[in-house]
Amino acid sequence: MRKSISLSLLALCLSISQLFALWGDSTKLANKAILPDADNAGLKLPAGFGALKVADSVGRARHIAITEKGTIYVKLSRLVNGKGIVVLRDNDGDGRAEEKGAFGDFGGTGIAISGKWLYASSDEEVFRYMLKPDGSLVNPMSPQKIVTGLINRRQHESKSIALDGMGNIYVNIGAYSNSCQEKDRQKGSKGMMPCPILDSAGGIWKFDAEKTNQSYGDGKRYATGLRNVVGLDWNKQHKQLFVMQHGRDQLHDLFPDLYDQKTNAEKPAETMYAIKEGSNAGWPYVYYDPELKQKIVAPEYGGDGKKVSTDPAFQDPAIAFPAHMAPNALLFYTGNQFPARYKNGAFVAFHGSWNRAPLPQEGYYVAFVPFENGKPTGQWEVFANGFAGVEVVTGTRGAQHRPCGLAQGPDGSLYVSDDSKGTIYRIMYNGK
Amino acid sequence: MKTARGLLILGVLNFAVNGFSQTAKPINKLVMDNGKAVYISRCLTCHQVDGGGVPRLNAPLDGASAVIAADKAKLIRIVLKGYSERVEIDGEYYSNNMAPQADLNNQQIADVLTYIRNSWSNKASAVTVAEVKAIRAKLK
Numbered sequence: 001m002r003k004s005i006s007l008s009l010l011a012l013c014l015s016i017s018q019l020f021a022l023w024g025d026s027t028k029l030a031n032k033a034i035l036p037d038a039d040n041a042g043l044k045l046p047a048g049f050g051a052l053k054v055a056d057s058v059g060r061a062r063h064i065a066i067t068e069k070g071t072i073y074v075k076l077s078r079l080v081n082g083k084g085i086v087v088l089r090d091n092d093g094d095g096r097a098e099e100k101g102a103f104g105d106f107g108g109t110g111i112a113i114s115g116k117w118l119y120a121s122s123d124e125e126v127f128r129y130m131l132k133p134d135g136s137l138v139n140p141m142s143p144q145k146i147v148t149g150l151i152n153r154r155q156h157e158s159k160s161i162a163l164d165g166m167g168n169i170y171v172n173i174g175a176y177s178n179s180c181q182e183k184d185r186q187k188g189s190k191g192m193m194p195c196p197i198l199d200s201a202g203g204i205w206k207f208d209a210e211k212t213n214q215s216y217g218d219g220k221r222y223a224t225g226l227r228n229v230v231g232l233d234w235n236k237q238h239k240q241l242f243v244m245q246h247g248r249d250q251l252h253d254l255f256p257d258l259y260d261q262k263t264n265a266e267k268p269a270e271t272m273y274a275i276k277e278g279s280n281a282g283w284p285y286v287y288y289d290p291e292l293k294q295k296i297v298a299p300e301y302g303g304d305g306k307k308v309s310t311d312p313a314f315q316d317p318a319i320a321f322p323a324h325m326a327p328n329a330l331l332f333y334t335g336n337q338f339p340a341r342y343k344n345g346a347f348v349a350f351h352g353s354w355n356r357a358p359l360p361q362e363g364y365y366v367a368f369v370p371f372e373n374g375k376p377t378g379q380w381e382v383f384a385n386g387f388a389g390v391e392v393v394t395g396t397r398g399a400q401h402r403p404c405g406l407a408q409g410p411d412g413s414l415y416v417s418d419d420s421k422g423t424i425y426r427i428m429y430n431g432k
Numbered sequence: 433m434k435t436a437r438g439l440l441i442l443g444v445l446n447f448a449v450n451g452f453s454q455t456a457k458p459i460n461k462l463v464m465d466n467g468k469a470v471y472i473s474r475c476l477t478c479h480q481v482d483g484g485g486v487p488r489l490n491a492p493l494d495g496a497s498a499v500i501a502a503d504k505a506k507l508i509r510i511v512l513k514g515y516s517e518r519v520e521i522d523g524e525y526y527s528n529n530m531a532p533q534a535d536l537n538n539q540q541i542a543d544v545l546t547y548i549r550n551s552w553s554n555k556a557s558a559v560t561v562a563e564v565k566a567i568r569a570k571l572k
Contacts, residue, residue, distance in 0.1 A: 154518050154527045155528060186532070354478075354490070394481050395481050395483075396486045396487065397482070397486070397487055420487065
């Protein structure tokens with residue numbers, strides 16, 4: 001009898017403390033209680049790190065954003081039951097979301113939180129929703145339309161977004177072309193000179209984050225010569241925009257006399273750029289060769305596979321990665337949970353390649369890029385791997401999960417979204 | 433005019449032959465080998481080694497309804513004309529353009545289409561040179 005009273009008292013105390021913890025800040029309680037999955041959610045991680053699945057099968061989870069209280073917003077590229085944004089909450093503090101809602105009638109990729117606003121993009125527009133202090137939305141049914149009328153011609157349609165916290169939003173408008181050929185992806189077809197696509201796409205546009213119904217005329221082409229940027233982030237420490245470009249495809253298919261299949265698999269590099277207003281990364285006129293470590297004139301524009309571009313207008317990348325791995329998210333880590341070397345470095349989610357065929361595909365992992373004084377040190381490493389679920393990805397559809405979005409939780413955990421099976425991963429450091 | 437009529441008759445004959453032998457007739461190995469060679473040089477990058485395509489970028493061929501359809505005209509047209517429309521294919525949308533492959537000769541197109549209709553999980557009748565020729569004539 002006595003035992004049962006003390007047990008129930010204990011249970012009551014526990015539930016009260018849990019209640020208070022939830023009421024105050026659920027992430028603090030969560031920190032202690034959260035255990036990684038026994039198999040680390042299928043991921044291979046550095047020593048001391050663990051991972052769990054926050055949610056599964058949420059839809060085609062592109063980018064993700066997390067509020068200060070830990071509410072997760074997931075942008076879906078395709079509507080599920082007519083809804084394009086999923087909201088996930090972990091109410092019991094075990095790290096797994098048991099509450100799932102959805103709203104927004106548009107598919108897309110971009111989602112970001114800045115101040116008291118949640119921004120999200122379709123493939124043509126950018127919207128925002130006001131957040132309540134608890135992380136829910138004031139009115140999920142009626143967002144403000146911030147940007148409208150952006151070009152979407154199927155190819156490279158994602159309108160990824162980043163905010164600088166100073167009243168500006170940066171929007172990627174991908175080029176609706178592989179290499180600005182007269183005939184897209186046709187063998188031997190010449191490049192258009194100048195490339196007419198660059199007027200309205202193939203760059204980053206800057207808009208006022210507060211004004212409604214802006215379009216091209218209200219914004220500014222902030223950076224150009226960027227074929228397609230899906231991953232971008234504002235570096236708060238150095239107040240600078242960084243972007244990840246998807247390098248061009250099909251050097252061998254289009255110019256078989258200049259590039260063999262192996263060369264095609266390894267060129268050009270996927271590249272990170274430190275952007276300043278007016279930056280020009282050189283697409284479609286040049287590409288960055290990771291072997292020669294040079295900007296090479298594109299074959300559509302008179303290149304022969306070796307001819308180095310000397311045009312001073314084109315910027316060098318901040319760091320280069322192997323070809324075709326499709327960097328779909330970039331995140332500067334500002335948390336304190338991970339060991340100190342990760343702080344202010346960048347995580348990059350590589351969606352995984354298709355253009356290396358017939359050679360095995362690459363990517364399908366999250367990489368870490370150490371930074372010093374606002375610049376990459378020159379090294380990078382695979383941080384989280386195993387998303388594909390197979391040793392070798394022969395055809396792209398063989399990859400089970402594909403990393404697409406990154407976000408930092410309030411406790412410094414790293415969240416990764418997968419747009420193949422709709423899994424949301426949480427990676428934590430529990431080493432000492 | 434005479435040739436057109438001749439072609440029509442040929443086409444009808446062909447349909448009759450193929451129609452009656454949808455699945456039974458084994459595909460000539462030489463046709464498959466030649467088709468595979470064309471596949472490797474023209475199709476493989478986008479449609480991949482396993483015919484699975486690339487999710488949401490390049491349409492799969494393995495199991496695709498248009499690839500294994502009894503009506504081969506659409507398939508032949510896609511090879512000749514390319515594809516750049518936003519169209520739902522078996523419940524999915526794909527972003528990338530397909531370039532026309534009209535510079536391939538009728539034999540090469542027949543071979544590669546026969547190959548893709550009989551690779552991976554696909555099993556469908558062969559595409560003949562006459563069928564390709566007939567569609568090509570209509571597109572001109």
